[in-house]
Amino acid sequence: MADGRDGRKADVDPKLLELLACPLTKGPLTWDPERSELVSRVAKLAYPVRDGIPVMLPSEARTISAEDMLTPQPRLGGPS
Template identity: 85%
Template sequence: MAADGRDGKKIDVDPKLLELLACPLTKGPLAWDPERGELVSRVAKLAYPVRDGIPIMLPSEARAISPEDVLPPPPPRLGGPG
């Protein structure tokens, strides 16, 4: 299921915005799930919806996710010269 806006276009989240957002419960990072149009907190096991391009960061609006639904961890970032 792809996330679509009202105009039928696929919704995407700005990577810079994603770096700024945090789970309101754990204060941990969120991962973007483009298939479901949700921001996923792996630690809290919650998926926050994005409606009309606006993240709904309310725990009462979040969907509980099972371990199978949790996205795989992002690839490790390569460190610069040390």
């Protein structure tokens, strides 16, 4: 999925990802580079990243399907 402007995939700064949380659950997010989305598995929402900027509005988020929930995704953040 392209970021919509020049056809390239969006990329998000890893330090920014460590600071972000789901606005509804305040829980962790995972990065889906194929879809350029930040995923909240608890809220079952995927927030888009456009031009490298996370759009953290629930009204802009995509509802995650049951199939998407079965696919394991790496968790963001540093060592535990």
